[in-house]
Amino acid sequence: MLLLQKNLFFTVLVFMTGLYGGTKINGMDDCLTDESSVKREHSLPYVLPDNMSRVIVNDFLHVMIKNETFTNSTWMSIDFLDITVNLYVNLRLYDYNFFSLTTLKTLGIHSPRLRFNNEQNQRNIMYGLTTLHTLNLSSCSNFSARGLLSMLETHNRLDALILDQFASTGSHNFDFDQAFFEIISKLEIRKLSLSGCNLLFKGPFQTENRSYHLHDLDISNTTLVISSDKSELDVLLKGLLSKVKSLDASLIQSRFFELDYNFLSNKTINVKCNNTYDNYINRLYFRVENLKLNGMISRSMDINNSFVNLTKCNINLESLQLRSNKLHIFNSTILWPSKMPLYELDLSLNDLEYLSPFAFGSVLSLKMFQLAHNKLHLMTSFVEFRYLFLTFKQLLHLDLSHNQLSWLPTTMFSNNINLTELDLSHNEFASISFEIRHLINLLFLNMKSNKILYIDGSDLRNLVFLTHNMPKPVEISFSDNPLLCNCKSEPFITWLTNIKRKYTCTFDGNDIAVNDKAVDETRFLCIRSTVVKISVSAGIAILCIISLAITFNVYRKRKREIVRKRENFLEDFKNGLVEQKFLCFLSFSSEDEGPTISLIYENLRESLKALTGIEDRGGSSMFW
Incomplete structure (x- = not known):
């Protein structure tokens, strides 16, 4: 009943806004513009403001797009069109819908209910899109591979095809058959994204040689079913993957292969690489330049006491992501090829407790290292921690956020003179006690969300040096720290007022903005504190003097009384006037x-x- 009510509501809303997807813009009241973009909520405009190149519709409420929608000359400059259809709208596309968009380069249509009627055979939907190089049909979960092939049949060339969550509803599968391989080859597709799809490799396949141009492949979070001769499929995949440079195979481990969780522990492995590898998957890993293997491991994994020699391999890897793999311990020595051009390494979200400096220490080309959301505070007691980044002399960006760190060795970044960005946010630092003055190329130091009250002494002098003596002033963030405005923090608060960012501090129990007024109040607090201290000290001193004087007078009186009594006693004793016999x-x-x-x-x-x-x-x- 609830679903029926929702459908009824959206049906009424569709008819209220008109059956066709074209509404004229009256001035600028019913659309938002952002530089060269027009953003609409529920419909496509017939007329656009001048100098626009992008149109985005966030919640399209019409069941069709009228061919006359794009005929106005203001659409001739549009090269990007993206339409997200309401979940309850059954959008239908028809031949020649986009024929007027001769300059369009990117078309995106996202509709869970987008389908073709069986009796229709619309092969001219993309007619006129002669310059189109990217087609994005992600989230079209009920659309079929058959309908897709029908759309693409008359198109000549396509650079990128984005099909994330395509044909993925319920028991739907995305048929990866001979016709689809042919369309990839025919259109010379260079980028193919199939993230979240249920792939069904459906034969038979013809194994004749075809030319493929695929460079970028995303098969993350996919399921795989094979209903064909595996040998035929291997031949096809070998050709399809032959030129792939970027591969995202995240979140597919449990679906594709069983993993031995001890395969890298207590072992010595010397890999002898050559170009005659029979397994095309292995060759792919060595040839690929950008590799994402995130979330491949479903349970905790420790790598201990292993040695891997890869120096004889020709590895072209430039970027490697191993996020969310539950690698708690990475105690391994890996010898990487000396000419491997790896510049980016991401080990975030692994709850990493120990990382050996020798695991990636031989990668001298590393420029970006992501270690966020780990537990490296558990490694600070090991001497190896201070050498973790010792060999990365080319390092530009280092992210150590969310590691519960409260301390770093003084010489932690002694060899990282080229650092431009250092992220230490969301940790437990109370100050910046490690050496930073030598980081002459540093542009941004992120200390957000730590436990810094204020910084003083040599640590503050180092910050002043960074912001006043560097070739380019360093930007430093202290946002979301419990900053204090008091007498001790006055030099730090004064320095903060020269930074562009806005901060607040706690002053006498209240939060106030860090500005010149806060500095004046802090200085007044210092003067008041000094006066109070002097007054209290003077009062204590006077009280002590008075107490000493009173004590001395009492002592003198008692002394005199004792002397007097003694003299009287002796006088009485000599004169025989003492009453006591003994x-x-x-x-x-x-x-x-x-x-x-x-x-x-x-x-x-x-x-x-x-x-x-x-x-x-x-x-x-x-x-x-």
């Missing part, structure tokens, strides 16, 4: 006589002498 009387048994005399008497005599100022008057007697 000054001291000790009683002890005869058994204690020895210890008493030796231990007590001497101490008692000295004490009484000190008290009275007179000698012992009782001899060895214990009576005074």
Whole structure:
């Protein structure tokens, strides 16, 4: 019932906006323009503003495109047309729909419900598109390979064919048959994207030699079913892949082959490469220049204590992506060919805990290294960590974001003098204590989303040097850090005001913008803090002096009182006015006589002498 209501709603909406896909533009009110682009929501305009070259429709609500839509002269400058059809609209294409777009180079139509009626045989839909080099039919999940071949039958040449999620709904398969191989050869297609398709290799195939020009192939996230002689298919694929330079085979491991998760652990492998490899897939990997193998491994994998020698191979690899492969430990020594031109390596999203400096250390041509979203903070206690980038002297871009790093060795980037961009965002740094003054080519240092309150001392002096003494001023980002505006951070906040970016800091518990006013308030806070400190110190000092004076006076009074009492006692004692018969009387048994005399008497005599100022008057007697 809910689906019926939705369909009814969109049917009403379609009729409200008109059956055909052409509405005139009244001024600029019912469309958005962006430089040379026109963006519409639900329909195609008959007339376009001047100097436009691109038209994009985001939610097309019409069931057909009228041939007269593109006849106005303002469409003659359009070279890019992309139409995304509403999910509930059954779009139909007809012959000569685009015949007026003689300058169109890229056509995109995205409609899950795009189909051809069985009784129709429309081979002239693309008639007139003589300059078209890219056809994008991605997300046409109900469209058939048969309909596609019918569309392309009369076309002469096509550079790129994008068929992502094509014929992929439910049990639909994309038939990869002899006719499709022929159309790829005939149109001299150089780029073919089949991401997310259900591929059905359906024979029989003719194995005669054909010329293919395919350079860029995307088969990521595809499923594969073969219903033909595998030997025939191998011959066809060998020819089809013979010139491929860019290959995306991500997310297909579990569908194509079983992987031994220990195939690189505790092994020594010397690869002897030559041009007579029987397996065309192996030859493809060595010949390809851009290779994406993301998400190939479905469970955690550790590579430990392995040695791989590839120095005798002729590898043309320039870019390698190994993202999201759950490579937690990569402890391997790999000797790569000295002339391999690899400039980009991506190991992001692997939860990588350990990466040996010898795994890619022999790749001296590396310029871009992506290590984001890993756990390299677990490697900082190993001495190898400080040598991780030692051999990459040509490195330009390094991404270490999202690694929970709070510390880097001082000499971490000592050999990376050519770095232009260093991304340390989304970590746990409290300062920048590693050496950066030597990075004379640095253009951007990203410290976003760390734990920096403020930077001071030599670390701040290094930042000042980067922003004032370099040939090109370095841009530094401290966004989303818990910056503080207080007396200690005043030099750092003052420096931040000279940076183009806008920041906020916490001042007395409130968030304020970092600007000249914040600097003034921070300086005032410093003065106030200084005055308070001086006042408190002075008060404490005065209190201490008063306390000492009072203590001294009390001591003097007590001393005088003791002297007075002693003098009075002695005077009374000399004059015989003392009432007491004895000054001291000790009683002890005869058994204690020895210890008493030796231990007590001497101490008692000295004490009484000190008290009275007179000698012992009782001899060895214990009576005074």
